[in-house]
Amino acid sequence: MSRTQHKLSESLLSDLGNYVDISAPSWGPDSSSFEVACYRLRDSLLKKFNNDPDPTDDACKAALEKFLAVNARCRSWELKINYEYQAEILGLLKQELYDFWHGSDDEGPVVYDYGDLYRSGGVGPGASVGARGTDFYSKFYSKPHSCTSRVADVWQILINKRSAVFFDDDQESVDVSIVNHSVLSFVNKNVDIARTICTEPLGNMWLQLGLGRLIEKRLASQFGIRMDTQPDVNRALALRASLDDSLATIDLESASDSLANRMLEQVLPRGMYHILQFLRSPSCLLPDKQLCPLEMVSTMGNGFTFPLQTLLFSSVVRAVYRFLGIAPLSRGATTNRNWAVFGDDIICLSGQPVRLVTNILAMLGFKVNDAKSYVEGPFRESCGVDGHLGVNVRPVYVKHLRSLQDHFVAVNRLAAWCSEWGALLPCTFRYLLSKMRSNPRHSVSDTVIRYAVPLDLPLDAGLLVPLSCCSPRSVAGVPGLRRYTRSVPVRKGWRVEGAAFAGPDCPLRFSPRGLELAFIGGYLRGQKCTVRQRETSYVTKREVTPNWDYSSLPQPPFVPFWGRERVTRLVSVWTGITSPSLL
Numbered sequence: 001m002s003r004t005q006h007k008l009s010e011s012l013l014s015d016l017g018n019y020v021d022i023s024a025p026s027w028g029p030d031s032s033s034f035e036v037a038c039y040r041l042r043d044s045l046l047k048k049f050n051n052d053p054d055p056t057d058d059a060c061k062a063a064l065e066k067f068l069a070v071n072a073r074c075r076s077w078e079l080k081i082n083y084e085y086q087a088e089i090l091g092l093l094k095q096e097l098y099d100f101w102h103g104s105d106d107e108g109p110v111v112y113d114y115g116d117l118y119r120s121g122g123v124g125p126g127a128s129v130g131a132r133g134t135d136f137y138s139k140f141y142s143k144p145h146s147c148t149s150r151v152a153d154v155w156q157i158l159i160n161k162r163s164a165v166f167f168d169d170d171q172e173s174v175d176v177s178i179v180n181h182s183v184l185s186f187v188n189k190n191v192d193i194a195r196t197i198c199t200e201p202l203g204n205m206w207l208q209l210g211l212g213r214l215i216e217k218r219l220a221s222q223f224g225i226r227m228d229t230q231p232d233v234n235r236a237l238a239l240r241a242s243l244d245d246s247l248a249t250i251d252l253e254s255a256s257d258s259l260a261n262r263m264l265e266q267v268l269p270r271g272m273y274h275i276l277q278f279l280r281s282p283s284c285l286l287p288d289k290q291l292c293p294l295e296m297v298s299t300m301g302n303g304f305t306f307p308l309q310t311l312l313f314s315s316v317v318r319a320v321y322r323f324l325g326i327a328p329l330s331r332g333a334t335t336n337r338n339w340a341v342f343g344d345d346i347i348c349l350s351g352q353p354v355r356l357v358t359n360i361l362a363m364l365g366f367k368v369n370d371a372k373s374y375v376e377g378p379f380r381e382s383c384g385v386d387g388h389l390g391v392n393v394r395p396v397y398v399k400h401l402r403s404l405q406d407h408f409v410a411v412n413r414l415a416a417w418c419s420e421w422g423a424l425l426p427c428t429f430r431y432l433l434s435k436m437r438s439n440p441r442h443s444v445s446d447t448v449i450r451y452a453v454p455l456d457l458p459l460d461a462g463l464l465v466p467l468s469c470c471s472p473r474s475v476a477g478v479p480g481l482r483r484y485t486r487s488v489p490v491r492k493g494w495r496v497e498g499a500a501f502a503g504p505d506c507p508l509r510f511s512p513r514g515l516e517l518a519f520i521g522g523y524l525r526g527q528k529c530t531v532r533q534r535e536t537s538y539v540t541k542r543e544v545t546p547n548w549d550y551s552s553l554p555q556p557p558f559v560p561f562w563g564r565e566r567v568t569r570l571v572s573v574w575t576g577i578t579s580p581s582l583l
Helices: 003-016 033-044 057-075 084-102 114-120 136-140 149-161 202-223 230-244 261-267 270-279 305-324 352-363 404-421 426-434 444-451 512-520 564-575
Strands: 145-147 176-178 182-187 195-199 247-250 283-285 291-293 340-342 345-349 379-382 385-388 478-490 493-497 500-502 528-530 537-545
Touching: 003 033, 003 426, 033 385, 033 404, 057 182, 057 195, 057 261, 084 202, 084 261, 084 270, 084 305, 084 352, 114 149, 114 202, 136 512, 145 149, 145 202, 149 176, 149 202, 149 270, 202 270, 202 305, 230 247, 230 340, 230 345, 230 379, 230 385, 247 352, 247 379, 261 270, 305 340, 305 345, 305 352, 345 352, 404 426, 404 478, 426 444
Parallel strands: 145 176, 182 283
Antiparallel strands: 182 195, 247 345, 283 291, 340 345, 379 385, 478 537, 493 500, 493 528
């Protein structure tokens, strides 16, 4: 544990000791929601903390070992049916997936031909094998396009048929580079283990995303699962279940890597399975440059992984319900729904249904994450909500404190937590604010006043402090107008200057047609295309506002501090600034 982690943990325990027994291992069955929230904050504040921009060698090694272990488990999977009910549910599962893929007479199959995949596809926000950048123009107009050998001919035909749309007159076709593997890399997850991501070839990724979007469209029409709103549904059901104990929440370990080829060959319709095999990367290039044959159909980074998970787990729940004679309700008011799935966040009825669902999932080769699955009791967790007796007790996570803006985010989120629960964390705030001092002689109050910004700004703009606690300078001659200085992220990228590019990571080829499409797609704004950054840079900017505390404006849907008066009292306590009008 680093010095920062130790001091922050020590400060938090000192504060929470005023409300709960910090020596207790966890909350008990008779604990209030407030006590549960305190224990959750104690256990989770530094759970994801990692101050290094890159994962350590040990974390990468642990992630690689886990990835290879899951891949070996996929290779050794065998269908084992021990009871008659398992065979019956498996048959119902296959029927669910068959009906989904082929659709009704009005809908037709999910995919008619490769043109459907192409028209629904895209480049995605991440990297692609062989591409110089992560934006649409840099990837699509890089030469050549990377594809697996299975996809290469189809991709070239699809692109050349539409060359008049994508390319200028002097470029009639696109070159294709055969790359029969994805590339494994690591990103930060926590101190102990990194997260594995596989970068796919460009042509494969485009068609994978097309398949994923077509599956999402059919999920909405046939199962009532809309990917843009389903997280809200899961959260509402989790809160309801924590109150009435009617539903269970299930989380799976390494679900995206556990979609075994051999398992999917057994349960999926033949046409769907062959399309997945056609689009996937058959192997993965490991960091040591060794090729690893993939026994999983897809990985994190594949364009259809998440929709495929949602489809498979939804079908498992629906098959179990059909076996038990229960009508699966996933539309209308959340009070009437009895199941929900978003990725590997699964919600189903408690009792016999959840026992059968977990049994079938194990038969298919998935491992239930017991630490994050809840089948009874007053607590449920799903899609970012920690429900206890109908109340969200989600804690604050501090992932890193590398920059001044990281400290802004940590303080603002903790202040919102304090405002919601009416608790005080003076030692924690004082430690974080002391790390932000530009001059050792400055007090904590000086730090708050220096970085104070209005309450409607992003969490990384500064310290969101009520007007009565900071007294910003007024603008002469304009009553009510206040000055402040905020942090603004710098969006790096390349820009268009005449008939050429300027800036870092600029593409090689200049294409007027490509720039036109990039502009229409929203990738190019103000003659500039931003690129993804590992570390965000900031500049300071002076601004003015007429409504620091929203005093004469309608309240926005989300007010970070949940009320000005309460947070003014809170800020006064941990900064030493007093407001006679409120205290």
